[in-house]
Amino acid sequence: MNNFGFCIDCGKVIEIKTRSHCNHCYFMYRETFQQIKLYLKKHPNANAIDIANHTNVKVEQVMQFIRDGVFQVRP
Numbered sequence: 001m002n003n004f005g006f007c008i009d010c011g012k013v014i015e016i017k018t019r020s021h022c023n024h025c026y027f028m029y030r031e032t033f034q035q036i037k038l039y040l041k042k043h044p045n046a047n048a049i050d051i052a053n054h055t056n057v058k059v060e061q062v063m064q065f066i067r068d069g070v071f072q073v074r075p
Helices: 023-042 048-055 059-067
Strands: 004-006 013-015
Touching: 023 048, 023 059, 048 059
Parallel strands: none
Antiparallel strands: 004 013
């Protein structure tokens, strides 16, 4: 059975278990998540551009978190 795949961020060959990221990219993903989460606790009405400008996270990354359902947009 083929238990290997590629990290979805860097393309490194990884053993597929429960994550689709290598250890390094998963750590970076979690760090980015924590930065955004902390900013949103202080600024719950911030938009993606505000988040990006104040956390040094790219707008594309913020939008990917939203698309993945990690963060939700309020109407």
